[in-house]
Amino acid sequence: MTAGMTPDEFRKHGKELIDWVADYYERVESLPVTPDVDPGAIRAMLPEFAPELPEPFTEVIADLDRVVMPGITHWQSPNWFAYFPGDSSFPAILGELVSAGLAQQGMLWSTSPATTEIESHMMDWLVDLLGLPQGWKTSGPGGGVIQMSASDSTHTALVVARQRAQGSASLDDIVAYGSAQAHSSIEKGARVAGYRHYRPIEVDEQFALRTDRLEAAIAQDRAVGRHPAFVCSAVGTTGTTAVDPVRAIGTIARRENLWHHVDAAYAGSAMICPEFRHHQDGLELADSYVFNPHKWMFVNFDASAFYVADRRPLIETLSILPPYLQDAASQSGSVIDYRDWHVPMGRRFRALKLWFTLRSFGAEGIRSKIREHVTAAQTLAARLEADDRFELVAPTPFGLVSFRHVAGDSATDRLANAINRSGRAYLTASKLPDGSSFIRVSVGQTNTTTHHVELLGDLIDEMSDPA
């Protein structure tokens, strides 16, 4: 067996690359967080055509440093404060290595019983770890499945909701609702799923969805013959980690017969600490729920955990059974075939990295990381609040600090640009609903400690205009 590489070459180069990855994490803190590279510069280093003959793998490894590294944005730097985190950890990386090695296709239980059962088990573990409703376990009417991204999970919820509504309504009339501060994946998912009507609902002064406006929008749509079908509550919006009133929205959804989806893509990981769970009060009124362990639970992308309270409408919507996919185990009804739980058919063994990570950190290890991140973020928020050059624009319930310079948009934008250009940290310049500028500091990279957030505080101090 020498296709592409012999086993001995794999042992040799694989170990070199393990060291290469370890070296990377040992030096990433010292690298500028963002690369200094022009569009097209990476491609310009590559030959125009694929090679006809094999190249030595030593050249491939050499190109990691020559071609790839100049174009890497260091999401795994402890000085990463942009967007939301997109974390990795050593145990998760090894989970991905084993997953690639076994190269399973878990579309049916029978095509990889281990892929299916360890995934079900990890989804059940997370129900207890996060205090989610017990009925979402696979032993109940619901269940969890790993999807690629929260966009995929939310799109799936939108499709099931649309399918349910289609029984009694024209597709042209079906409506979805979400906070005006909800992630773009809600609106995009609605468009992809064929909704012609998406209503961003006004938010309150803390950027949480206003239920009075939601009720008014639903009534207005009903009055003109539309069919309200779906509403999303956000636990931690992308803009400022605002928390929508899940219970109140869920109550409206029940009364109005809407599918209620809860998007906790980022903040869901924090629920491993009981002190944050009041933010998810009302989850038993959700029809579906998504959170991304690949954001803030130290598990590599892709691992989006999608739960439904009742798995039947999901499977009914997504199951199509051609003859080449029928087998005895599936027909017995005693197994889960996850291909009926999402759009793609093929699926990697993604539960391995969750399993490796949860066991290597232990629940306490994850709690301790998340608590350090939140405390460091809140400490930074207090420091900024005490500085008369800055003002906070939103609370810091989790790891995100949202602030601006009191001198206005240009001072705020200048500060963000100066920090990002320095390479010493990377954060996100964004806009509030009124169009004014603010800065998002997202504390959550696996190896970010209190120390790194203090250094960022110093950097903000150093680079800001006077008030």
Added chain:
Amino acid sequence: MTAGMTPDEFRKHGKELIDWVADYYERVESLPVTPDVDPGAIRAMLPEFAPELPEPFTEVIADLDRVVMPGITHWQSPNWFAYFPGDSSFPAILGELVSAGLAQQGMLWSTSPATTEIESHMMDWLVDLLGLPQGWKTSGPGGGVIQMSASDSTHTALVVARQRAQGSASLDDIVAYGSAQAHSSIEKGARVAGYRHYRPIEVDEQFALRTDRLEAAIAQDRAVGRHPAFVCSAVGTTGTTAVDPVRAIGTIARRENLWHHVDAAYAGSAMICPEFRHHQDGLELADSYVFNPHKWMFVNFDASAFYVADRRPLIETLSILPPYLQDAASQSGSVIDYRDWHVPMGRRFRALKLWFTLRSFGAEGIRSKIREHVTAAQTLAARLEADDRFELVAPTPFGLVSFRHVAGDSATDRLANAINRSGRAYLTASKLPDGSSFIRVSVGQTNTTTHHVELLGDLIDEMSDPA
């Protein structure tokens, strides 16, 4: 930095796992291809709750053999002849390792220039390697992107086609067409995308779509006020690798203003050998195209290559730009932001495994593998045809042999079950459109050689009922 595991522990355990993976490939041929495991048996070995405290990683590694291996279906056995291949190779596994190590999020060019540019470059390399239309390169009006699966790629095409049709039609009236032998992802994707009408079109005696029936179905739909919007040509159907008349279907699609999608998920890899390209004649009449390097190009799942002839309607359909995702590079128009090319926002650095694989095999190395697979399959087909117990039910243009026992369905089913239960090989029992049984032998696992196919021929010979 000791979250979950220190760098030194990572070096140690990473190298152990590299050896574990190499050992796996050295012994996989000797293992029964499918596991002997009852539903629930894997989960029963796992503790009910996640651990509170960290566990030593040595225990995690030990559980790979204790818990995971008993539930593994060996897609990477050279005796794997089921479904279509879902291949891996050593260079691709190392690509996945580095991808996990760098843990990039390539949603925007700026969030990982290397992820974006190497992906564009690999998609362009494949255009030349497979003889695809030159306009599909990123320098032309089209372009390629890596999606998770062919289901995702096809769903994306269906969404863009639906969006185009929605300009002038009610969603309730939009219709999609595909061969009755097309992959289930066409019908599923249509349902997910909100099409209320999917028409499976009758096939000819070689299981290829009948264009006269397609034209009749379109005319019938128009007559009752429906809006034909999408048609799929299959180059290598899942049932029997039948090849639809791409040029004829494309001509109809142009005339009737349908979006024309070509699904070459499996057979596309073969086009690296010029002698197979006559099967894709007419591709310049396609609006979109998918093939999966993760099936038969020795690249690990997920790597589905999706091309469009014109990238504008794709991006217009899928682009939503919230303030936290706006940056200077995107606004300059000089870069690709792949988040606008598919449903998910986040994306892994999947191009690495393609790059590693293409360089390590060289184009000639891949051609030589694929030619050996096709020749071995055709040799097996000839052997079965010469044996009066068997008859072929379809041609073998690529690596799939489709045959049955002349004594009928029960002898055919019995043969498939006997072989699969033996553990010496794994193939797929399926059904023809008339409901009769046949056996699919798919030759394409990375390490399958002529020798393994000969052994399978012996096994069929040994386990068959008399005529």
